[in-house]
Amino acid sequence: MAAGGRSSGRPAKKKGPAKGTGGQKRRSLEGRGATPPAEMRHWYKDKARGERIAREDQGGGARRPAPARQRRSEDAPEYIGGRNPVLEALQAGVPCNALYVAQRIDNDDRVRDSIKIAAERGIALLEVTRDKLDRLTEGAVHQGVALQIPAYDYAHPSELVELAHDAGEVPLIVALDSVTDPRNLGAIARSATAFGAHGLLIPSRRSAGVTGGAWKTSAGTLANLRVARAANLTAALREYREAGLFVVGLDGAGQTDIGDADLLTEPLVVVVGSEGKGLSRLVREHCDVVTRIPIHAATESLNAGVAAGVALYEVARHRRL
Numbered sequence: 371m372a373a374g375g376r377s378s379g380r381p382a383k384k385k386g387p388a389k390g391t392g393g394q395k396r397r398s399l400e401g402r403g404a405t406p407p408a409e410m411r412h413w414y415k416d417k418a419r420g421e422r423i424a425r426e427d428q429g430g431g432a433r434r435p436a437p438a439r440q441r442r443s444e445d446a447p448e449y450i451g452g453r454n455p456v457l458e459a460l461q462a463g464v465p466c467n468a469l470y471v472a473q474r475i476d477n478d479d480r481v482r483d484s485i486k487i488a489a490e491r492g493i494a495l496l497e498v499t500r501d502k503l504d505r506l507t508e509g510a511v512h513q514g515v516a517l518q519i520p521a522y523d524y525a526h527p528s529e530l531v532e533l534a535h536d537a538g539e540v541p542l543i544v545a546l547d548s549v550t551d552p553r554n555l556g557a558i559a560r561s562a563t564a565f566g567a568h569g570l571l572i573p574s575r576r577s578a579g580v581t582g583g584a585w586k587t588s589a590g591t592l593a594n595l596r597v598a599r600a601a602n603l604t605a606a607l608r609e610y611r612e613a614g615l616f617v618v619g620l621d622g623a624g625q626t627d628i629g630d631a632d633l634l635t636e637p638l639v640v641v642v643g644s645e646g647k648g649l650s651r652l653v654r655e656h657c658d659v660v661t662r663i664p665i666h667a668a669t670e671s672l673n674a675g676v677a678a679g680v681a682l683y684e685v686a687r688h689r690r691l
Contacts, residue, residue, distance in 0.1 A: 407452055434525060448519050449501070449584035451512030453480040455586040459517055460487040462590025468494040474515035477520035482513060508584075521556050522580035524599040527606045530569035531613060533596060534637075536676040537568070541615055541637040543686060544572040547653045548644040549674050557675030558589025558642065563591040565682040570595065571639070573603040607656045610639050616658045617641060620681050621648040622671050631661050633686040642678045645671055 418612040447467060450459050457480045459466065469488040475481060487494055503512050535542035544562045549555060557572060578584065580597055588678050600606035607617050615637040620628065641657060643649035654660060663672060672680070 371413065372506060387548050406636075417495070437655065446521060448521070448580075448585065449508075450517045450582045450586050451507035451510050451515070452467075452476070452520060452539050452586065453484070453513045453515055455589070456480075456515045456517045457484050458590045459585060460484055460491075460493075460594075461671070462593045464493075464517075464519060464590055466493055466519045466586060468496055468501060469520040470496050470498050470506065470516040470518065473497055475514040484515060519582065519585060522597065524580075525569065525596045526627045527571055527598045527609065528613075530571065530596060530598050531610070532617070534568040537615040539566075540565045542682075542691070543569055543571055543610070543639045544678060544682070545603065545607065545639055545641045545660050546577060546674075547573075547641055547649055548576055548647060549642060550576065550644070551586045551674075552581045552583035554674045555580070556584040556589075556592070558678040559584070559588040559595050559597070560591045561675070561679035561682050563684040565679075567595070567682065572597065572599055572601050572675050573601045574601050591667075604652045604656050607641070607653065609642070611656070611658075615639050618651070619643070619649050619654055619657035619660040620663070620677060621654070621660050621685045622662055623648060625685045626659055626661045627664050628684045630663040631659055632660060634685045635651060638682055638685065640678070640685065642674055642681070645674050645677075 371541060389528055450456055450464075456469070460469075460483075469475045469484060471481070471485065482544075485495060487493075500514065503516050505512065506512075506518075507516050509581065530543050531541050534543075542565075544556065544558060544567050546555065549558070549572075555570070555572070561572060572579065579599075580592060584591055611617060616633045618628075618631060619641045621643050643653070649657070649660065661681070663677055665672060681688075
């Protein structure tokens with residue numbers, strides 16, 4: 371043999387690539403896949419949280435969508451969010467259980483005053499995350515503070531008349547017919563307090579109640595105004611008439627201007643209808659007179675809260691004459 375070796379008689383095997391190199395090369399060509407969406411990146415939550423805090427500290431900005439609202443038990447607590455509403459509620463003596471403050475909040479005079487008043491009144495002070503505040507206030511702008519208030523203790527309709535008699539004054543009661551927005555209820559409560567009403571009457575169904583939204587809009591005046599609730603509004607109005615009160619309805623379709631009504635100095639119930647539908651048929655039938663507010667033809671109707679304020683001003687003006 372020329373090579374000096376012995377042949378096995380078998381064909382030689384073809385030498386392949388080194389073990390493992392082919393797989394590594396294929397994987398290096400595959401890349402890392404599609405770019406992940408923003409919400410899957412590690413920095414997204416911190417950035418979104420910072421933007422939300424900046425919006426709230428600037429006074430509101432765009433609101434985050436409120437989560438689907440669960441049916442709330444009647445004895446469940448309510449929450450007021452926002453630095454001004456919380457401070458106004460505490461200053462007005464609104465009954466409350468706890469003050470929630472966000473962690474690492476940027477303090478200002480409103481926050482410091484709220485904490486001071488809460489401490490003086492013995493109200494629990496709780497430091498929570500902003501996500502917790504978002505859940506408590508159902509997505510509303512809270513600016514890092516929220517106040518927990520207990521479920522409202524409604525009065526009986528007859529108690530409103532007793533309040534007027536105890537004060538030696540001519541009764542003035544405001545009843546709401548199908549007013550379903552808590553902000554309208556709060557605005558009406560504010561006007562009722564300003565013009566000397568002795569209370570609000572609302573039906574127990576298909577009506578706004580004294581919720582956190584109503585407390586917030588009322589700027590604390592609900593702490594000084596009793597709200598009664600009736601199972602049947604028309605039955606309550608009938609009982610008021612039997613007790614010697616007159617019922618004046620407020621509706622855009624009324625035939626008498628509110629300023630021309632001759633019953634405004636008498637013991638009175640002013641019934642405010644909803645902005646869209648006005649007074650219901652049964653409530654209208656229980657009114658001694660249905661009045662309207664004369665407005666420019668270019669405006670179809672007034673907001674229920676604004677209309678109540680105008681009507682109550684007219685009542686107060688007539689009673690001063």
